[in-house]
Amino acid sequence: MPTVDEVPFQHPSEREFALLLDFYGIRWEYEPRTFPLEYNPDGSVRSAFSPDFYLPDLDLYVELTAQSSRLNHLKNRKIRRLKELYPDINIKLLNRRDLQQLALKYAFPSPVTSTKTKKDS
Amino acid sequence: MVRPLPGSISETYARDISRVLIESEAIQQRIREMGAQIAYDYADLRPLFVGVLKGVLFFMADLLRAVPIPLEVDFMAISSYSPETRKHGVVRITKDLETPLQGRHVIFVEDMIDTGLTLNYLLRQLQTRNPASLHVAVLFDKPSRRLVDIKPRYLGFRLPDLFVVGYGLDYREQYRNLPFVGVLKPEVL
Numbered sequence: 345m346p347t348v349d350e351v352p353f354q355h356p357s358e359r360e361f362a363l364l365l366d367f368y369g370i371r372w373e374y375e376p377r378t379f380p381l382e383y384n385p386d387g388s389v390r391s392a393f394s395p396d397f398y399l400p401d402l403d404l405y406v407e408l409t410a411q412s413s414r415l416n417h418l419k420n421r422k423i424r425r426l427k428e429l430y431p432d433i434n435i436k437l438l439n440r441r442d443l444q445q446l447a448l449k450y451a452f453p454s455p456v457t458s459t460k461t462k463k464d465s
Numbered sequence: 466m467v468r469p470l471p472g473s474i475s476e477t478y479a480r481d482i483s484r485v486l487i488e489s490e491a492i493q494q495r496i497r498e499m500g501a502q503i504a505y506d507y508a509d510l511r512p513l514f515v516g517v518l519k520g521v522l523f524f525m526a527d528l529l530r531a532v533p534i535p536l537e538v539d540f541m542a543i544s545s546y547s548p549e550t551r552k553h554g555v556v557r558i559t560k561d562l563e564t565p566l567q568g569r570h571v572i573f574v575e576d577m578i579d580t581g582l583t584l585n586y587l588l589r590q591l592q593t594r595n596p597a598s599l600h601v602a603v604l605f606d607k608p609s610r611r612l613v614d615i616k617p618r619y620l621g622f623r624l625p626d627l628f629v630v631g632y633g634l635d636y637r638e639q640y641r642n643l644p645f646v647g648v649l650k651p652e653v654l
Contacts, residue, residue, distance in 0.1 A: 368582040
C-alpha cells in the first residue's frame, strides 16, 4: 500500500486522516473503488461515487467532507443511493463538524481553515 | 435543560462551561451500578483491571471501589496523537503493564470511546498477551464518529455529539478534575 507522501490527496484533511490511521495501525487505501450509481440509456455511467478511503481491516469505506452541511446534499444523496444499490457496503461519512472535532481532539489543522476545496467525489 | 454550575468549581472553569451535561451524582450512581454488575460477573475470577493513563484515573478509582470482590489493577500509557508524536509514525506504549496477562480475566477500563481507534489498537495489543478473557468497561460512549465497531460489555453513558470535559475528559489537559461532565463553550475551543 502507498504511503501518505505518495498519495495525491484532494484535500489536506484527507492527508491528516491518513496520518491518523497510520498512527493507530489501521491500513487504508485511497479511493480504491468507484461505484456506478446511475446509468445513461446507452449503458454508460452517468453518476458514480468514489469514497475517499477503504479500511480493509474494518471492511469500511470512509468519506470525508469539509463542506458545510448546507452544501452536502449532493454527497448525502449519493451515499444514500450507494447504500441502496450496494447494501453490503459499509460506509461512514465524516462531515465538517466531525473533522473539526477530530482536529480538536488530535490537534491537527481544522478543515475549515483550509482554503482548498475538497472535490465532490 | 440548562442546569446551574456547582459553586465549588473555579470561576475560570465556570466561565468556560456552558452547561452541565451529567451531574456528579448521576455519574457516581451509574458507576455503582456498573461495579455491582462487574462484581456479579467476575465473582470468583479475580479480574485484572487495566487502564490507560491519564483520563481513566477518575473512573478507575471510583469503579474499583464499587466492585467489592478481590481484584487487581494495572496501568499503561501510550503516546497520544499529535503533530509531534505522529512524526514517529505509530503509537508507542510509553509505560507498559507490570502484570502478565496470560490466563487472566482482564477488564479494560476506558473513560471514553469515540472513533475507537485508540481502543482498537490497545485491545489488539492486549489480545496478543493471551488473557483468559478480555472485556471493555467504558464510562462514556460517543458513537457518532465511530470507525471501529467496538461494543463495550459495560457502558455508563452515551454522549451526544458535543465537546465535553470533566470527570477525566480534558481539553488541552484542562478540566479533567471537574466532578461532572460539562459542555465546553465554543469560544473556548
